[in-house]
């Protein structure tokens with residue numbers, strides 16, 4: 441796991457410096473001393489300096505994709521571990537740049553247990569180091585995951601204190617935990633046979649996984665697709681099959697909709713799992729699952745397939761949440777004991 445603080449910090453200084461909303465006096469006073477010590481520098485000089493510093497860090501990792509100066513430092517450093525571990529040798533294109541993460545098409549190295557020529561790298565934006573998504577609703581009942589995907593145990597007082605106080609270290613921990621939830625969920629679901637990307641590797645700032653699409657275009661999201669009439673029922677069933685696998689593992693997607701399902705060559709793939717939450721441990725589980733189911737039904741209704749979300753919700757809740765595997769087992773042993781008696 442590699443994480444280079446200085447580059448991220450520089451990106452933030454840089455972002456602050458050029459953010460037109462950040463011209464108030466208080467914000468300026470808060471800026472790091474390095475910039476306030478050199479007020480006479482022209483903007484282009486600062487940009488060149490930062491670009492030079494990132495160039496030094498590139499160390500042989502040159503990419504076909506030409507990142508903007510804004511993204512260069514954090515992109516190359518986020519993906520460097522994958523390059524060093526021989527998973528990828530090039531970044532080919534930006535698939536989608538978003539508020540919270542950007543996804544890139546990468547050229548894979550065909551060994552290392554990998555047989556796919558292209559891989560997708562989801563790079564979490566450095567902005568998240570400062571401003572985590574309002575994740576309280578989902579975090580309930582979840583532990584904090586370390587970069588290795590292990591739960592940070594309550595005994596680790598330093599980490600928990602930092603999290604509470606929202607120090608820089610604390611927000612790094614929260615950021616990594618958010619990303620590791622996505623990665624460990626992908627691992628779990630992939631092994632369970634769900635239609636999710638195969639997770640290949642994780643760094644503290646990025647996830648490498650199966651890429652859907654070809655050299656020219658990435659798979660569209662379901663929202664952008666007009667389905668054929670004969671695809672509707674099988675694909676709806678396939679979405680539900682995945683929701684059920686998640687529930688069997690005690691999980692709810694939490695942001696399931698036609699925006700987080702890819703469609704490629706007639707098949708669907710569920711993506712975007714950082715907010716995954718527990719169906720037994722989160723007191724908002726009912727509401728979160730209900731919203732997921734409603735959004736899916738809404739998309740399919742728009743395509744011409746009517747399915748009643750309330751009926752489905754009722755079934756799922758009764759079947760997977762109210763009756764946990766251990767409840768079924770307990771019922772069984774009572775039955776068996778009665779038989780014996």
Ligand SMILES: Nc1ncnc2c1ncn2[C@@H]1O[C@H](COP(=O)(O)OP(=O)(O)OP(=O)(O)O)[C@@H](O)[C@H]1O
Nearest residue numbers: 536538539540541543560637650651652658711712
């Ligand atoms: N494995 C993949 N293969 C191809 N494209 C992908 C893959 N994963 C994600 N994408 C594309 O990247 C987009 C963003 O990914 P994702 O939904 O995981 O991130 P996000 O957190 O929603 O980002 P944002 O909030 O910025 O939209 C997806 O809508 C999809 O277009």
Ligand SMILES: [Mg+2]
Nearest residue numbers: 699700711712
């Ligand atoms: Mg998404």
